[in-house]
Amino acid sequence: MSFTRRNALKTLAGAAALAAAPLTSLAKSDDIVIGSLHDLSGGLDILGKPMQDAMLLAVQEINDAGGLLGKKVSIATMDPQSNMQLYAQYAQQMALKDKVTALFGGITSASREVIRPVMKRFNTLYFYNTQYEGGVCDRNTFCTGQTPAQNVDKLIPYVTKRWGKKIYVVAADYNYGQITNDWIKKYAAQSGATVLASDFFPLDVNQFGPTIQKIQAAQPDMVISVLVGGAHMAFYRQWAAAGMNKKIPMASTTFNNGNEHIVLSPAEADGIVTAFSYFESIDTPVNKAFVERWHKKFGASYPYIGELAAATYQGVHLWALGVKKAGSVDRLKTIQALETGISFDGPSGKVTIDPATHHCTLDIQIAECQNKKWKILESFKQQKPVDTAAVCDLIKSPNENKQFVIKV
Known part of the structure; x- marks a missing residue:
């Protein structure tokens, strides 16, 4: 960190x-x-x-x-x-x-x-x-x-094909957030996309108003969240309160790790796309x-x-x-x-x-949050590190x- x-x-x-x-x-x-x-x-x-x-x-x-x-x-x-x-x-x-x-x-x-x-x-x-x-x-x-070659490598091509080529990153300010931001830039470039800006936040930050205003001004096609922990959950609430979740879609490499989709309301969490090895909805x-x-x-x-x-x-x-x-x-x-x-x-x-x-x-799944549950959209078998x-x-x-x- x-x-x-x-x-x-x-x-x-x-x-x-x-x-x-x-x-x-x-x-x-x-x-x-x-x-x-x-x-x-x-x-x-x-x-x-x-x-x-x-x-x-x-x-x-x-x-x-x-x-x-x-x-x-x-x-x-x-x-x-x-x-x-x-x-x-x-x-x-x-x-x-x-x-x-x-x-x-x-x-x-x-x-x-x-x-x-x-x-x-x-x-x-x-x-x-x-x-x-x-x-x-x-x-x-x-x-x-x-690691990023297993999940970020799958997430970025999916969301850039679905939503567009302009990305704004918000991330936790430590090794994971900073280095994952570099991987997002790499996979974005491979997909013909661009990271417009990246903002980093210490783990105890819970006020994101100025950043939301910056994102509005930048007009990206999507936001990618690499936020971590309880304090950062405030970003999703403030994003929805500003009405931004109806205007700019969001993907994340971390959302779901702390059951954010359960704590937040469907109005705040629905539509967020992420990629992990495990979701409770895996049908096996x-x-x-x-x-x-x-x-x-x-x-x-x-x-x-x-x-x-x-x-x-x-x-x-x-x-x-x-x-x-x-x-x-x-x-x-x-x-x-x-x-x-x-x-x-x-x-x-x-x-x-x-x-x-x-x-x-291990296997990787791309999924979308829908009413406090995860709908699996794509699956990738046996991804190597x-x-x-x-x-x-x-x-x-x-x-x-x-x-x-x-x-x-």
Whole structure:
């Protein structure tokens, strides 16, 4: 994340003022313990809570099927409260004190890049289950979410063909928003389109009036939103209140991750188009059974199962398949097993670990929001993480440990 000095000091001061959040542990001494480090409070809790629920369901299923290696799996959970200092503190605690076999956590790229070196240092396997800008190359890390070559590559050609060639981007002001904006420009150019302007906003900004006026003046054919988190949801409300959703269509690479389409009214959300690997409306027996199990565990009134929840659920099951194949929870043996190209038939479709990048090959869906639901418009099977593959080959360079900024 791009921090100013003022923001950095504010973050550190906030962390110093917080008492350490208690560890919520379902672990027993003889269990195989995995860690959950997701935002259960703070500005990103709308994203973190479903990811935590996904871990609970996946672990229950693993245990109901007999556990792993003759043992039950349990979860140690900590809430970093959307605070970067706490991410670092709790990641280290989970690795050293709680001795988790693998850690699942992080939402923003900033949080991932706080967690990842801690896990690397203390030899604890790490799964990052969030769509992001691509480029992470670290043998100790597995990324189960989408990268721009998988979803943005499909979204931009679709919307430019449907709506026109002039794009205005509004994005979160950190790695994901900035780099995704570059990918949007790339795919727009390939489609004969142009990005007229790009505006970036810190995660705590919730006033967008001046930007809406700028968009009105620019007269684009569409707006593409790369906004993130609870505060940014205000943009969609203010956009609709100004009557702009009736004049200029909108697509997004992030809308739906925090159940925005459930929180907003149909008048505010209808017509927004996005691309993800998972939508609850995927019409397959595997997904229908998954949705049924989810509601049985969490209640029929659970608002919506989104992309980040599905990716986390699938990430836990991929880890479990790696442990089974390795016959051990040993970190290196599990990594080697996962690198054989393990697949899981999950709610989003077939998900396969790419050995060279530790990312996933997966299906992508383009969908439109209609009355708090998603109508799938187009589907693309088994999309590979070719952007990250262009800079990362862990088979040839297993000691690589960085996030590359992919040349766009």
